[in-house]
Amino acid sequence: MKFSIAWRLGLILVMVGLLGTGLTGYFAYQASREQLVKSSEERLQTATHVLMRQVTVALNDVKADVRLIAQHPQAPRILQRSNPGFQSLSEDNVAKIFEGMMSVHPEYFQIRLIEADNHGMERIRVDRGMGGLLRIPEREMQEKGHYPYVFETLRLPPGSIYVSRAMINHETGAHAGEGRPALHVAAPVYDVRRHAIGLIVINVDLQGLFAQLAADLPPELKLYLANRRGDYLIHPDPARSFAFDRGQEARVQDEFPALAAMLDTQPRVEMHLVATNRPGDAEPLVAAFDEKPIPEMEGDDAFILGLSQPLSSVVSESRQLASITLGIVLSFSALTVLLAILLARALIRPLRQIVTEVRRFTQDGEIGTLPTSRKDEIGELAHSINRMEQQIRQQIDDLQQQREALDHLASHDSLTGLPNRRMFLERLEHALARAKRQESQLQLIFIDLDDFKDINDTHGHAAGDAVLQTEAQRLRGLLRETDIAARLGGDEFVILFEGAWSEEVIEHMKHKIRSALTAPIPYRDIELQSGGSIGISRYPQDGGTASSLIATADHAMYRSKADKA
Amino acid sequence: MLSVALLLALTALPASATQPVLRVLAWPGYADPEVVLSFEQQHHVRVELTVVTSDATLWDKVSAHNQDYDVFAVNVAELQRYLARNLVQPLQPANIPNTQLQLARFSDLSAIPGLIHNGKTYAIPYTYSQMGLIYDRKQFRTPPRSIDALWDPRYRGKVIAYDGGTHNFSLAAQALHLASPFHIAPGDLPRAAEKLIALRRNVLGFYTQPDESAQLFLRHGAALMFANYGKQQVHLLKQAGADIGYVIPQEGALAWLDCWALTRNGRETRLAHAWIDHLLGPQASRYLVERQGLSNTLSDDRDSRPNGRPVWLEPPEDTALRERLWARIRSGDRLSRVLAP
Numbered sequence: 001m002k003f004s005i006a007w008r009l010g011l012i013l014v015m016v017g018l019l020g021t022g023l024t025g026y027f028a029y030q031a032s033r034e035q036l037v038k039s040s041e042e043r044l045q046t047a048t049h050v051l052m053r054q055v056t057v058a059l060n061d062v063k064a065d066v067r068l069i070a071q072h073p074q075a076p077r078i079l080q081r082s083n084p085g086f087q088s089l090s091e092d093n094v095a096k097i098f099e100g101m102m103s104v105h106p107e108y109f110q111i112r113l114i115e116a117d118n119h120g121m122e123r124i125r126v127d128r129g130m131g132g133l134l135r136i137p138e139r140e141m142q143e144k145g146h147y148p149y150v151f152e153t154l155r156l157p158p159g160s161i162y163v164s165r166a167m168i169n170h171e172t173g174a175h176a177g178e179g180r181p182a183l184h185v186a187a188p189v190y191d192v193r194r195h196a197i198g199l200i201v202i203n204v205d206l207q208g209l210f211a212q213l214a215a216d217l218p219p220e221l222k223l224y225l226a227n228r229r230g231d232y233l234i235h236p237d238p239a240r241s242f243a244f245d246r247g248q249e250a251r252v253q254d255e256f257p258a259l260a261a262m263l264d265t266q267p268r269v270e271m272h273l274v275a276t277n278r279p280g281d282a283e284p285l286v287a288a289f290d291e292k293p294i295p296e297m298e299g300d301d302a303f304i305l306g307l308s309q310p311l312s313s314v315v316s317e318s319r320q321l322a323s324i325t326l327g328i329v330l331s332f333s334a335l336t337v338l339l340a341i342l343l344a345r346a347l348i349r350p351l352r353q354i355v356t357e358v359r360r361f362t363q364d365g366e367i368g369t370l371p372t373s374r375k376d377e378i379g380e381l382a383h384s385i386n387r388m389e390q391q392i393r394q395q396i397d398d399l400q401q402q403r404e405a406l407d408h409l410a411s412h413d414s415l416t417g418l419p420n421r422r423m424f425l426e427r428l429e430h431a432l433a434r435a436k437r438q439e440s441q442l443q444l445i446f447i448d449l450d451d452f453k454d455i456n457d458t459h460g461h462a463a464g465d466a467v468l469q470t471e472a473q474r475l476r477g478l479l480r481e482t483d484i485a486a487r488l489g490g491d492e493f494v495i496l497f498e499g500a501w502s503e504e505v506i507e508h509m510k511h512k513i514r515s516a517l518t519a520p521i522p523y524r525d526i527e528l529q530s531g532g533s534i535g536i537s538r539y540p541q542d543g544g545t546a547s548s549l550i551a552t553a554d555h556a557m558y559r560s561k562a563d564k565a
Numbered sequence: 566m567l568s569v570a571l572l573l574a575l576t577a578l579p580a581s582a583t584q585p586v587l588r589v590l591a592w593p594g595y596a597d598p599e600v601v602l603s604f605e606q607q608h609h610v611r612v613e614l615t616v617v618t619s620d621a622t623l624w625d626k627v628s629a630h631n632q633d634y635d636v637f638a639v640n641v642a643e644l645q646r647y648l649a650r651n652l653v654q655p656l657q658p659a660n661i662p663n664t665q666l667q668l669a670r671f672s673d674l675s676a677i678p679g680l681i682h683n684g685k686t687y688a689i690p691y692t693y694s695q696m697g698l699i700y701d702r703k704q705f706r707t708p709p710r711s712i713d714a715l716w717d718p719r720y721r722g723k724v725i726a727y728d729g730g731t732h733n734f735s736l737a738a739q740a741l742h743l744a745s746p747f748h749i750a751p752g753d754l755p756r757a758a759e760k761l762i763a764l765r766r767n768v769l770g771f772y773t774q775p776d777e778s779a780q781l782f783l784r785h786g787a788a789l790m791f792a793n794y795g796k797q798q799v800h801l802l803k804q805a806g807a808d809i810g811y812v813i814p815q816e817g818a819l820a821w822l823d824c825w826a827l828t829r830n831g832r833e834t835r836l837a838h839a840w841i842d843h844l845l846g847p848q849a850s851r852y853l854v855e856r857q858g859l860s861n862t863l864s865d866d867r868d869s870r871p872n873g874r875p876v877w878l879e880p881p882e883d884t885a886l887r888e889r890l891w892a893r894i895r896s897g898d899r900l901s902r903v904l905a906p
Contacts, residue, residue: 119766120897142897146770151722151785172896247590247616247626299780 005351010344017336025329032325033318037286040314041274044288047221048307049272052290054213055305059294062108062185062204063161065101069111070187070200072097078123079115079189079198091124098126099133107212109169109177110203112144113189116154116196120145123198127175134175142173148298149184153199162186162199163297166206166225166233168245174203181206181233181242210234220313224287224306226252228299230263236308252304254278256287259304276311284311350378354385361389413487415465416472424486424494428546431484431498435539441500442539446553447475447513448561449491450531459523466523467530474516478509493532494550501538510534533561587836588613590626590637592823593775594797594857595692600849608839618773619729621888627652627828635831636840638691640821641679642747642878643731648682653826655685660838663845664689671862680824688824689841692859694795695818695875696732699802700810704788708812712740712791716760720788721767725781727793728771730891731884732819736791737761739816739876746819747879754890758903761894771895775801783807800858817874 069075074090081087098111113124121143125136144150153162164184169177183204188196206225214223225234230251231244243250253260258275265271271291276284287308294302350371361367367389370382411423419427428444435442449471456464468491475485475493485495497509517532535557537543542552587610589596601612615634617623620643627637631652639647647653658664664672671690674680680688700709704723715724715736727733735746737760743749749757769785772778775794779801782790792798792811795818799811825841827834843849850861881887893903 122897140902143766143899144897146765146768146897148770151769170892172892173898174896247618247622248614 006344006348009347010340013340013343014337017340018333021329021332021336025325025332029318029322029325032321036318036321037314040309040317041286041288044221044286044307044309045272045274047217048288048290048305051213051217051223051307052292052303052305055210055303056292058107058209058213059163059185062105062183062202063163063187063296065105066161066185066187066200066202069094069097069101069113070189075113075189075200076191076197078113080191095124095126095135098124099135102126102128102133107205107208108202109180109182109205110174110201112201112203113198114144114150114201115198116145119143120147120150128177129175140173142171147171149186149201150199152298153186153188153201154196156188156196158188158190158194160187161296163294165298165301166227168242169203177203177205183209206233217307220309222285222308224252224289224304224308226304226306228263228302228304230254230259230304252289252306256289256306259289262289262291263304277308285309286311286314347378350374350382354378354382358385365393416469416487418472418476418493419484419486421486421488424484424488424496425546427484427486428496428549431496432539432544432546432549435498436544440498442549443497443501443506443509444537444539444549444553445495445497445509445513446535446537446550446557447493447495447517447532448557449493449517450533450561450564452491452530455528455530459526459528463523463528467521467528470521471517471530471532474519475513478512478516494553506536510536533557533564535560585610585833585836586613587611587636587833587840588615588634588831589840590615590617590623590634592617592638593794594853594859595638595823596844597849597852597856600844600852603848604840604843607843608836610833610836612840620731620884621729624884631828632830632832634828635833636825636827636837638823639688639826640823640878641677641688642821642880643884644688644824644826645679645880646884647826648687652829653687654829654831654834655682655687656689656827656838656841658686658689660835661689661842661845663842666845666847666850667862668865677822688826689845690822690824690862691841691844692853692861693820693822694797694859695813695820696727696736696795697792697811697813697818699782699790699792699799700812701786701788702808702810705810708810709789710812710815712736712814712816714789714814715791716740716763716767718767722769723786723788724764724768725778725787725790726764726768726771727778727791728773728895729793730888731881732793732878733761733764733891734887735819735878735881737764739819742816745879746876747881749882754886755900755904758890758894759900761891762900762903765894765897779805779807782809796858796860798858813874817876819878820875821878 072094074094077083078087078090078094083090094113102108102111108128110125110127112122112126114120114122122136122141125141127134127136149162149164156162162185164186166181166183169180169182172178183206184201185204186199186201189198189200191197210223210225217223222236223234224232224236226232230253231242232240232250232252233242235241235250240250253263255277256275257278258273262271262273272289274286274288276286285308287306289304289306291302291304293300353371357368357370367386370386371378372382372386373379374382411419411426413420431442434440449467452464452467455467468487472485472487472493475495479485479495483495483497485493488494501509513534514532517530520527520529535553535555537549537552537556539549543549589612591614593616596612596614601614604610605612615626617626620640623637623639623643624646627634627647628650644653658674667690670676674686674689677690680686680690698709698712698714700714704720714720715726734749734757737757738746738749738753740760741753741756743753743757769787770781772781775797778790778794778798781787782802783805790798796811799809802809825844827837831837845862847863850863853859853861854864890903
């Protein structure tokens with residue numbers, strides 16, 4: 001009970017603190033995680049853009065190479081056999097150019113010069129073989145006029161380049177390129193009259209090209225390449241690459257459903273998107289895809305290039321983030337608990353001080369130091385308690401005074417200020433008890449004023465009152481501190497003397513009383529004359545009780561009055 | 566998100582692990598996606614469809630990876646070499662109730678030579694067509710009468726032919742008026758190869774798939790096409806709005822009857838029977854005609870009846886040799902290298 005408010009306050013502070021740090025931590029984690037996933041998506045997208053740009057650049061390089069050879073002056077001369085003496089020398093020279101180019105470009109499977117006549121007969125052909133570059137001899141040359149890369153290229157408008165669809169090369173005798181994914185890039189060779197008389201074809205190793213471009217990618221990033229229909233050309237799982245060539249279907253939109261819309265879009269434009277694979281497929285992946293239309297490509301085909309990253313690697317970063325956040329939240333929570341305890345104690349200490357002081361006030365009526373120097377609510381509370389304490393003290397004092405006044409009123413005669421009958425009897429009892437105990441004596445003198453009725457009747461009650469007041473004053477003047485004088489009522493007074501008095505002392509006192517009472521009393525402009533009849537009784541001689549003593553003294557007074565008369 | 570993915574993976578795994586997979590080898594248009602889907606839903610299975618576009622590819626797959634497929638579509642002539650190499654297993658026509666819906670000339674299996682072997686049935690007829698000639702009405706005043714038109718220098722670069730060795734050698738044999746297109750004597754082989762080199766030199770290009778042939782025909786304004794897939798190609802071209810005609814040459818068109826057969830080592834024999842039954846059903850049979858322009862074995866409207874003289878395919882003297890030679894011809898080799906050992 002004593003600690004409850006401190007505990008409760010501390011608990012609330014702790015809870016508020018924990019809630020604060022917890023919520024802050026949670027939302028900070030959420031936001032950061034989102035940011036992390038977003039930034040890793042952006043990284044993926046950027047990597048895909050860069051890769052796509054590299055593909056475009058690489059493809060442009062191939063086109064530039066094809067164009068360069070096609071425009072070489074030797075090419076039409078060889079095709080036209082315009083200088084038979086130098087024919088084989090020219091062919092050797094051009095073959096050397098092919099070989100030079102292929103040694104620089106490991107992704108080139110094959111470069112050929114093909115003539116339009118003779119059913120597309122190959123004229124110069126360099127293949128990449130197992131052991132290196134192979135210059136194919138004339139007897140092994142083949143007619144290629146029925147292949148699209150020949151008949152399509154020969155029909156191109158001047159200045160154009162042919163790019164085939166990505167396909168598996170099923171041509172026999174193609175050496176390293178046989179049965180491998182390839183891209184044919186071709187340009188026509190023109191004679192002086194701008195007739196296409198042949199063509200240059202470079203057979204590009206698709207996988208080699210992309211492997212080269214993707215070589216610098218982090219190992220967890222996987223490369224995807226698809227054609228416009230979505231058929232995979234390159235897939236981390238080789239069984240899905242060129243599935244259409246084996247009569248099966250493995251398409252990017254089936255693995256990454258978000259791509260379906262991208263592939264349906266017409267006309268073909270450059271597009272980018274981030275996708276996740278179909279839930280339930282092996283490992284959850286995040287992937288970014290770029291679509292790049294290749295206008296030269298057969299059938300307006302396009303490349304759809306993608307990079308994927310396992311979702312787990314994205315999430316592992318955020319898991320690390322989670323543990324850091326948790327650490328921060330826990331240490332801040334500990335700090336919060338500590339602060340809450342300190343704060344609760346700082347707040348509770350002055351309250352406790354006030355409680356202690358208030359309790360002491362109720363017990364002892366005393367109050368110690370209160371924290372009044374504080375300028376806050378607690379200081380105000382201390383001030384209020386201080387003021388309240390002063391008010392209470394004041395009221396108690398007032399009550400005391402009133403009670404004393406009431407007591408005086410109840411035990412004194414209001415006119416003369418002498419104790420009244422009730423108080424006198426009380427004091428008499430006390431004196432009797434004391435005298436019995438101490439075996440001492442008491443003298444009780446009963447006084448009745450003379451002629452008081454006449455004064456009253458003649459001069460009025462005010463004169464009577466003046467007489468009573470004056471005589472009471474005179475009687476009081478005769479008393480010692482221990483003696484008591486009282487007005488019993490009317491014009492009767494009584495005086496109690498303690499101590500053993502001799503007859504002489506008694507007589508002397510009687511005389512003093514009488515003389516005091518008979519002195520003239522000035523009233524307005526006249527003098528009034530009174531006097532007193534005295535009766536005396538003594539303890540123990542005249543009785544042991546108050547009433548017997550009073551009665552004896554009363555009788556003695558009447559006797560004396562009767563004697564006077 | 567991860568947990569959701571995991572949960573999905575966990576719930577999805579057992580389902581796909583227990584779901585049987587029927588592995589089908591078929592030709593373009595044989596297994597309409599809707600037909601496949603309805604089969605998958607009815608039997609709670611997954612169909613793994615592989616489309617083949619040449620007899621050679623089909624042979625390679627079924628001979629080298631027999632256990633990887635359950636059921637496949639093959640023409641009666643080709644079936645004979647599968648039988649000879651023990652690559653197919655007998656099936657139970659009684660377990661294929663829809664055979665009762667077939668026309669009598671297809672349901673009477675004993676009337677079709679080559680389906681029953683040692684008293685056991687090995688294949689159920691599915692569809693048939695003739696390899697006629699498709700021609701552009703604008704470039705032909707009168708329809709071509711002979712397959713010689715394929716070699717006609719007037720249409721050089723305007724002819725489209727099929728990329729398949731067995732049929733092309735049969736075509737060459739017909740053009741050379743050999744006794745049988747399916748039995749080329751060794752002495753006649755060089756002539757046939759030479760004829761095909763001549764064909765190669767006259768064509769624009771070769772195709773393997775029906776839609777590829779239609780694209781090539783339209784894109785280059787071709788005049789004439791050897792229709793290996795028959796009416797299926799006519800259907801495609803007409804859908805694309807081409808003004809074409811279809812003719813059976815006087816030499817007679819090579820005609821094929823494709824059947825469903827079971828691989829020797831296929832696992833899902835029961836499902837394979839159900840598949841054949843499903844594809845002989847009204848839905849699949851109707852789509853075959855409506856969507857592919859092919860004929861089915863249930864109805865016999867006039868249009869689907871082979872016109873002219875059908876030359877039903879027969880097992881050739883040596884398919885492997887034909888294919889090997891053809892690969893060289895196709896690649897552009899001259900006669901000396903084509904005939905080299």
